[in-house]
Amino acid sequence: MQFDLRNILGDFVSIFFPKECACCGCALKYQEKYICIACDYHLPYTNFHLYSDNDTARQLWGKAPIEEACSFLLLQKGSRVEHLIYQIKYNNQPFLAEYFGYQYGLKLLESERYSELSAIVPIPLHASKLRKRGYNQSAYFGRGLARAMHIPLREDILVRQRPTMTQTGKDRLARYDNVEDVFVCKQLSVPVGEHVLLVDDVLTTGATIVSAALTLYESLGCKVSVATLARAR
Ligand SMILES: [Zn+2]
Structure with a gap:
């Protein structure tokens, strides 16, 4: 041959x-x-990082003590961003999340609202889902942010203690029930009172982000801000 x-x-x-x-x-x-x-x-860049009163922040208001929140892109059905997210999540191209994370990190550096962060914390997958997919796309997004902002990526703080059923098709309330108490913090790696940036790939109802932010706040007393790659609308 x-x-x-x-x-x-x-x-x-x-x-x-x-x-x-x-x-x-x-x-x-x-x-x-x-x-x-x-x-x-x-690409529909939101520029949400430039002002506190934006749609992503408003969606999370009153549900968890979140300092600042922003999303890089708007996600619509059949759009370029939907194609991008599909490549990242289901077509084994997590490096795209890291690439966009790096680009977003450069933007966040321009905003003083995100200037006091001490760690990037990605929403974890449950171990069984991580095994199946082979990677956590949110951690890749966080890695890009961390590299651009010169802040450590901390994958060792937040743990998903049980798998969640798919959120698709559930109504808003059911989605909140589905992820309640799903996260725990590892007490060995505590950034007590520090300001961390919680990151995820897509914000839909916000239930997952809210649950993780509450866990960080209640367990570690962290100040929590949020950044997602995309926001579904
Ligand atoms: Zn293109």
Whole structure:
């Protein structure tokens, strides 16, 4: 059997530089990395990090003591962002979450509201789901944020102690019941009283974020702010 070196090299390169735009699926040009210029231009960036009174923050008001909250992108059905999230969660491309996390971290550095953070805490998956998927996309998003903001990523603080059933199809109240008391904090790694940034891939009802924020606040006395890659609307 003869090996074609070009094919092998091409496959090797494509692992690190996918040839399709993660948002629209078009063929990427040589200088484009992960997303095409058109998608980059048209992505619905929220700029929520520039003001406290935004839709993501408002959605969480009164449910948990959250200092600041923001989402990088708006997620609509059939949109570029939906395609992107699918690639991240279900098509084994978590590095896209890290890439967008890094871009968002650079933006958050411009806002003084996010200037006193001491750790990035991703929403954890339950161990069984982590085994099945092979990675936690929220941790990848957090890793990008951490790298841009020069803040440690702390995956050792929050633990999901039981798997949750899928949230899809549940009404708003049922979603809150479904994730109540689902998280615990590891007491060995306590940033008592510090300000942490809780991060997740997509904000839908906010039930998961609220549950995790309450756990951090009640167990560790943390100040908690929130950043998500996308916000469903
Ligand atoms: Zn594109």
